[in-house]
Amino acid sequence: MIPFLSLKDITAKYADEIHQAVQRVVDSGWYLQGEENERFEQHYSEYIGTKYCIGCANGLDALIWIYRAYLELGIMQPGDEVIVPANTYIASVLAITENGLKAVLVEPNPETLELDDSKIEDAITPRTKSILLVHLYGRCAYTEKIGEICKKYNLRLVEDNAQAHGCYTPVVNTKEELQLSTLNFQLKRTGSIGEAAGHSFYPGKNLGALGDGGAVTTNNKELADCIRALANYGSQKKYVFTYCGRNSRLDEIQAAVLDVKLRHLDEDNRLRQQAAAYYYDNIKNPLIKFPARMPDENNVYHLFPVLCEHRDELQQYLKENGVQTLIHYPIPPHLQECYKGEWGEVSLPITERLAQQELSLPISQVMSECDLEVVVNTINRWR
Ligand SMILES: Cc1ncc(COP(=O)(O)O)c(C=O)c1O
Numbered sequence: 001m002i003p004f005l006s007l008k009d010i011t012a013k014y015a016d017e018i019h020q021a022v023q024r025v026v027d028s029g030w031y032l033q034g035e036e037n038e039r040f041e042q043h044y045s046e047y048i049g050t051k052y053c054i055g056c057a058n059g060l061d062a063l064i065w066i067y068r069a070y071l072e073l074g075i076m077q078p079g080d081e082v083i084v085p086a087n088t089y090i091a092s093v094l095a096i097t098e099n100g101l102k103a104v105l106v107e108p109n110p111e112t113l114e115l116d117d118s119k120i121e122d123a124i125t126p127r128t129k130s131i132l133l134v135h136l137y138g139r140c141a142y143t144e145k146i147g148e149i150c151k152k153y154n155l156r157l158v159e160d161n162a163q164a165h166g167c168y169t170p171v172v173n174t175k176e177e178l179q180l181s182t183l184n185f186q187l188k189r190t191g192s193i194g195e196a197a198g199h200s201f202y203p204g205k206n207l208g209a210l211g212d213g214g215a216v217t218t219n220n221k222e223l224a225d226c227i228r229a230l231a232n233y234g235s236q237k238k239y240v241f242t243y244c245g246r247n248s249r250l251d252e253i254q255a256a257v258l259d260v261k262l263r264h265l266d267e268d269n270r271l272r273q274q275a276a277a278y279y280y281d282n283i284k285n286p287l288i289k290f291p292a293r294m295p296d297e298n299n300v301y302h303l304f305p306v307l308c309e310h311r312d313e314l315q316q317y318l319k320e321n322g323v324q325t326l327i328h329y330p331i332p333p334h335l336q337e338c339y340k341g342e343w344g345e346v347s348l349p350i351t352e353r354l355a356q357q358e359l360s361l362p363i364s365q366v367m368s369e370c371d372l373e374v375v376v377n378t379i380n381r382w383r
Contacts, residue, residue: 001324006366010208037255058212063092066197071099079101106120117146131155142171142190156195164206213255269301301363303360305328314379325361332355
């Protein structure tokens with residue numbers, strides 16, 4: 001059986017370093033808000049290219065805290081609108097609605113599967129305050145047009161970078177930004193394009209912890225200070241509470257593990273890109289369609305989605321032939337029970353079609369050439 005993702009093999013690759021890191025924390029007797037968090041936050045903000053990184057409990061919280069901070073700082077008001085791609089994972093939408101803000105769902109571009117920048121302006125109203133841009137499947141969703149729209153309508157650009165750790169973007173860093181950290185590249189990474197970004201370190205992500213974890217990156221000090229407080233009961237000083245926050249901290253063991261894995265992230269992403277290239281070059285089945293492959297993009301292939309009109313049949317066939325796949329995502333947020341009635345009779349045909357046709361093939365940094373070959377041959381034999 002070729003598993004969709006073998007977390008065991010991914011962890012085994014860096015087992016010695018991970019064991020050492022975990023042992024160090026165990027022996028230290030210090031398990032929360034310590035040196036490991038400080039070190040990881042510094043390394044991750046340098047890696048992403050922002051001044052601040054705030055570790056927190058998970059990716060959903062990271063996004064919730066960004067919008068909660070906008071509310072606490074008086075930058076947004078309850079009922080304000082946030083544009084978000086309709087085909088995203090539910091967490092992006094929950095982060096908006098949890099804060100009493102209104103999620104405005106906009107269709108993806110059927111070629112890239114990312115937010116369709118030509119449909120954004122129609123969704124803007126006087127209450128629109130932000131775009132939550134999701135870099136879905138590992139591809140940078142930012143376009144110059146999105147930047148222009150944000151400027152024109154004074155919208156705050158927030159990134160959901162749960163699925164694109166390490167992805168470069170077509171946006172060039174300014175001189176000042178290059179001096180910010182140890183950045184040695186000209187292009188921005190996802191997570192440093194907007195005003196703030198939420199990152200998830202869920203185990204299956206490109207940079208995954210051995211449990212839950214998340215972070216916010218930003219260059220805005222006021223926002224960073226507020227978010228750090230919110231994720232720690234709303235406190236900036238021990239036993240003094242400025243905001244009604246929650247316990248949403250990243251623990252020391254996860255921070256230590258993430259710091260190890262961060263050192264290998266670029267290499268791991270390169271291996272994912274190689275696997276993706278192998279799929280693109282060798283899957284030859286007219287019933288299977290790929291999302292557009294852009295020559296100069298730096299897709300980090302958190303997932304490898306393909307589209308197929310007979311998706312369920314294909315998935316069953318692959319399962320019977322030893323290839324595990326997943327669907328991202330079978331039910332879009334607007335059709336979920338929890339959001340019944342939220343958007344009335346909204347029409348999102350592209351999103352609904354993707355939910356019926358998308359299938360994610362196994363991809364990771366530990367898949368062997370032999371595994372990839374089996375997946376390709378099995379798919380090419382279908383029908
Ligand atoms: C696009 C997206 N946003 C947010 C999240 C939430 O992250 P977490 O599971 O760490 O809360 C995830 C992953 O689960 C995700 O895929």
